Structure formats: structure tokens, C-alpha cells
Amino acid sequence: MMTERQKMLAGQLYDAADPDLKSERLAAREKMAAFNNELDRDKRKELVKNWFGTTGDNIMIEPRFVCDYGSNIHVGENFYANFNSTFLDVCEIRIGDNAMLGPNVQLLTPLHPLDAKERIAGLEYGAPITIGHNVWIGGGATILPGVTLGDNVVVGAGAVVTKSFGDNVVVAGNPARVIKEL
Template sequence: MTERDKMIAGQPYNPADTELTNMRLHARRQMKLFNQEDDATKRSSLLKDWFGATGENLYMEQPFRCDYGANIYVGENFYANFNQTFLDVCEIRIGDNVMIGPNCQLLTPLHPLDPTERNSGLEYGAPITFGDNVWLAGGVTILPGVTLGNNVVVGAGSVVTKSFPDNVVLAGNPAKVIKTID
């Protein structure tokens, strides 16, 4: 397996690998183009060419930051407000009709708890997956390995540390179900 294959699979990998370093440099160039582009149509086109896959209708405000971009998959009718950070060492898969408020973070990377392992430089991660019709209010953080079902709403400032099923409203740190949606 290549270091990239290991990374996507959630196995320990070496981020200093040449292929991964080059991919991150490419992402930095893409971020610079995206974050300097005033035309929303051109920004959407940049994302369509850069992300792993997208729907036809997507809109994202600036600024946007990520590790690779190529590991991000968004469905149809995607909207993301200002100041997003999507760290995509593992895949981030987002369904249709998803809205993300300002200042949200989708974080797939993990580091070993043992200091000797952590100091070795090896990293790993876990994917993030959203179903359809998910809405993250402002300032939400989604941690590695989280899956949110369809029709999930996450309240402002919440930190989502575990997965949740369809039709729930979450809030808090750590986020918990505060309401179900009929």
C-alpha cells in the first residue's frame, strides 16, 4: 500500500511522503485561487475540478481551508458559509441538500495518544459522512469518524464526537440529541 492508500484507509501513514506532500502543495495552490476569486460561479467551478466529486449546484463562501481537497465529496445543492476548515486526510462525504454555517470544522485527522508514537510523525484518521438534508449551524466542529444520518440539524457551537441517526437535532459539547424531527 502507498502512504496515500494507508491514509485513506485510516491506517497509520507518513505525512512526509512525497506524493502526499505534493498533493498538499497542490491543495495550497487551489486554496489560494479559490480564496482570491470574487466570482461565485468561478469558485464553484474550481471546487468541481478540485474535489473528489460534487453535485452540479454548489456554493461556498471564502475563506476555505483543507489538507487535500481530493478527499472531499459533496452532493447536489451544497452550501457552505464563510470560513470553513475541512481537514480531509480521510474521506469527507456529504449528501444532497446540505447547509453548513460559518466557522465550521470537519476534522478527519487523528494522532496517537502515546507520546512516543505521536513523536514518530505517524498520523491516521477516520472518515466523516453526512446524509441528505443536514444543517450545521455556525461554529460546529465534527470530529473524526462521525456519521450523521439524514435530516440532522446541529446547533451552533456544538462539538459532535460520535455518530447520530436520522431525524435528530443535536446541540452541546459534546453534542447530544435535544429533539427528534417527525
């Protein structure tokens, strides 16, 4: 039988009120508080390296950073996230090398059932987000559950990315669409 955490990571309906998941979220909030109150960039970098699932060596995340767990986030080498990033990581978020995120970027993996009874019962599910190498995501962009972005993708500021895109494109708008091939 699968644990609620295993169900969550597999994208299946799970009980978000599970005591083990609640405990993990509380631990993440303690790590968020330490991170967001740390002024020294090098100390913040070390906090993230000991918190996230995996990271490259050269990473920089500006405060305020918010997530559900942190352990389901994987970032590559030369990663930069500007102020006020939100990474809701009920499923894995994987980001390649040389990625840059503007301020107020949201990466959202959770989904809630359309069926009211399931939703009221506290059941949730999610879908992972995968972002390739050399990606630049403009300020205020939102990447929704299940999206994969290929290599060398640029996401315009304020875009709402509802579907996946391949390599070498600029996407913008709500919903995001290809506005230029690179």
C-alpha cells in the same frame, strides 16, 4: 505494499511527511489560494468542481475555505458552506444532497496517536466523516473523526459532535447530544 496515501485513506497509521503527500498538500494550497482570492461565485464553483473528489452541479462555498487535499471531499447537490469552512480530509468526507453549513464549521478527519513516540515520529491516522441528506450544521460547529450523521439532522451552533447520530434529530452541546427528535 500500500502507499502512504493508501494507508491514510484506509485509516491506518501513515507518515504525513511522505513526499507524495507533501506534494499533494502543496497543490491543494495552490488551489486554496486561487479559490479564496476569486471574487466571482461561478468561477469559485468551477474551481471546486475541478478540485473535489465529486460534487453536485449546484454548489456554493464561500471563502475562506481550508482543507488538506480537497480530492477526498465529496459533496452532493445543493450544497452550501458559509464563510471560513475547514475540511481536514486525510480520510474521505462525504456530504449528501441539500446540506447547509454555517460559518466557521470544521469537519476534522485526522487523528494523532496517543503514544508519544509514534506522534513525535510524525505518524498520523484518520477516520472518515459521512453526513446525510438535508443536514444543516450551525455556525462554529465541529464534527470530529469517524462521525456519521443521518438524514435530516440539525447540528446546533457551536456543537462538538464526537459520536454518530441517526436520522431526524437535532443535536447540540459539547459533547453534542440529542435535544429534539424531528
